[in-house]
Amino acid sequence: MQSNKIKIQIKHRGYGSVIFEYESEDNTLKKTVLEAVSRNVSLCNADLSYADLRNANLCGANLCGANLCNANLRNADLSYANLCNANLRNADLSYANLFNAFFLGAVIDYSDDPGGYSDTDKLLKKIRENSTLRPTVVYENHDAYSSAHGCFWKILLS
Numbered sequence: 494m495q496s497n498k499i500k501i502q503i504k505h506r507g508y509g510s511v512i513f514e515y516e517s518e519d520n521t522l523k524k525t526v527l528e529a530v531s532r533n534v535s536l537c538n539a540d541l542s543y544a545d546l547r548n549a550n551l552c553g554a555n556l557c558g559a560n561l562c563n564a565n566l567r568n569a570d571l572s573y574a575n576l577c578n579a580n581l582r583n584a585d586l587s588y589a590n591l592f593n594a595f596f597l598g599a600v601i602d603y604s605d606d607p608g609g610y611s612d613t614d615k616l617l618k619k620i621r622e623n624s625t626l627r628p629t630v631v632y633e634n635h636d637a638y639s640s641a642h643g644c645f646w647k648i649l650l651s
Contacts, residue, residue: 501525506540506560523549530554
């Protein structure tokens with residue numbers, strides 16, 4: 494019988510160097526991320542863009558500077574996670590547990606959809622209520638690129 498072992502690497506978002514790799518039967522990126530978190534591996538600056546991390550237990554994960562752009566974090570447990578300077582543009586954080594998560598400098602939205610702004614405000618309210626970052630100051634970037642493309646992004650500052 495043929496083995497279905499798959500090796501998946503999590504790479505640095507800027508340099509492409511391997512941060513963590515894991516091989517298992519029918520492996521997925523989600524399984525690899527969960528294995529890294531269970532071993533307390535720092536996923537600082539990891540490229541997790543477009544990752545499907547629905548319902549993932551990322552409690553206490555070090556995701557500082559990680560690229561989570563377009564990641565599905567719906568219903569994920571991000572309590573006590575370090576998300577400082579993380580890119581969360583277009584990430585789905587619906588129903589995620591954000592209790593005591595750290596968001597300093599995190600980019601939390603990028604939207605060319607007018608409806609995205611109200612959703613971002615709801616997320617900001619949730620972060621303010623559940624994270625260690627109090628008070629939260631929002632910096633909105635309306636630079637030339639953003640204006641030309643009808644989009645905006647926000648960074649959380651302390």
